[in-house]
Amino acid sequence: MEEKKDEVGFAEREEAIWARKSWESLSALRLRRPLIQCITNFVSMDFMANTLLAAGASPAMLHGLQEIPDFTPYVSGLCVNIGTLTADWVHSMKAAAAFCSQLGKPWVLDPVAVSASEFRMKACRELVGLRPSVIRGNPSEIIALSSASLGATKGVDSSDKSTDAVHAAKSLSQASGAIVAISGAIDIVTDGEQVIGIHNGVPMMQLITATRCAVTALIAAFVAASPSNIFVATAASLAIFGLAGELGMEKAGGPGSLRMHLIDSLHGLDEATILSRVHIHSLS
Numbered sequence: 001m002e003e004k005k006d007e008v009g010f011a012e013r014e015e016a017i018w019a020r021k022s023w024e025s026l027s028a029l030r031l032r033r034p035l036i037q038c039i040t041n042f043v044s045m046d047f048m049a050n051t052l053l054a055a056g057a058s059p060a061m062l063h064g065l066q067e068i069p070d071f072t073p074y075v076s077g078l079c080v081n082i083g084t085l086t087a088d089w090v091h092s093m094k095a096a097a098a099f100c101s102q103l104g105k106p107w108v109l110d111p112v113a114v115s116a117s118e119f120r121m122k123a124c125r126e127l128v129g130l131r132p133s134v135i136r137g138n139p140s141e142i143i144a145l146s147s148a149s150l151g152a153t154k155g156v157d158s159s160d161k162s163t164d165a166v167h168a169a170k171s172l173s174q175a176s177g178a179i180v181a182i183s184g185a186i187d188i189v190t191d192g193e194q195v196i197g198i199h200n201g202v203p204m205m206q207l208i209t210a211t212r213c214a215v216t217a218l219i220a221a222f223v224a225a226s227p228s229n230i231f232v233a234t235a236a237s238l239a240i241f242g243l244a245g246e247l248g249m250e251k252a253g254g255p256g257s258l259r260m261h262l263i264d265s266l267h268g269l270d271e272a273t274i275l276s277r278v279h280i281h282s283l284s
């Protein structure tokens with residue numbers, strides 16, 4: 001009985017500490033307004049830029065290879081997303097990622113539909129070699145990238161649950177040195193040892209294209225604002241985006257209006273709401 005009470009007390013304290021860290025991470029982002037370069041797919045550009053602006057960051061969707069040597073040294077973080085990949089974009093992605101790695105700037109990789117083709121898998125494996133700070137994918141993407149195997153694909157959607165990709169995420173993290181995040185009903189973050197679960201978000205978010213892309217850019221912004229704690233910044237950004245989805249859902253009539261209300265809620269998030277509604281727990 002006493003033991004059960006202790007466990008409940010521990011879980012509540014842990015949740016309160018994570019909620020506090022999430023608020024501090026968002027406050028750091030709002031204060032620093034990091035410039036985030038996004039080399040991303042055509043579907044996501046508008047929603048991603050609006051998500052970054054609503055959170056308090058400054059987005060720049062620059063992907064021309066010729067501009068990277070001039071521009072990338074000035075950014076605070078980079079988001080690389082392979083959603084609509086073609087050969088010329090791979091050169092830009094690799095050049096920008098290499099700059100960031102050399103200059104010690106954080107960058108985040110989104111391996112969208114990595115198992116759809118050999119071309120995507122090869123590009124992703126090469127990008128992983130350029131040492132991303134964080135890799136954020138859906139469960140199927142993380143499983144495929146971790147094992148470097150194509151298998152069956154549902155394109156940009158997942159056919160696996162996040163909890164089934166924990167082992168793959170831990171090995172990918174250990175092999176790459178990156179923090180690995182898996183999105184899904186429970187978002188999961190691991191540094192290869194520690195595993196945490198984030199219980200924020202609503203199922204309707206799956207019906208808005210580019211929500212996952214947007215959350216990866218948000219991770220880049222949170223990490224750029226708090227580069228000394230990438231694990232915490234990654235967890236905080238997933239929780240806060242999920243919470244903005246929950247608040248947006250209270251006003252939305254479907255996916256179209258959720259998209260709008262999610263952005264409004266992200267912009268308006270305050271300390272009291274974050275402290276009472278962020279739900280993060282250890283899974284290991």
Ligand SMILES: Nc1ncnc2c1ncn2[C@@H]1O[C@H](COP(=O)(O)OP(=O)(O)O)[C@@H](O)[C@H]1O
Nearest residue numbers: 138158183184185200201202203205206212242
């Ligand atoms: N069943 C669910 N319950 C609560 N939140 C969910 C659920 N499904 C998805 N979400 C939210 O939507 C986001 C995107 O999830 P999902 O579309 O499943 O991602 P993916 O396609 O990358 O697996 C998650 O990060 C989470 O916040």
Ligand SMILES: Cc1ncsc1CCOP(=O)(O)O
Nearest residue numbers: 041043083209210211212213
């Ligand atoms: C539909 C689609 N096709 C290529 S990229 C893309 C967007 C996928 O975005 P998300 O994984 O964030 O839903």
Ligand SMILES: [Mg+2]
Nearest residue numbers: 138157158206
């Ligand atoms: Mg999905």
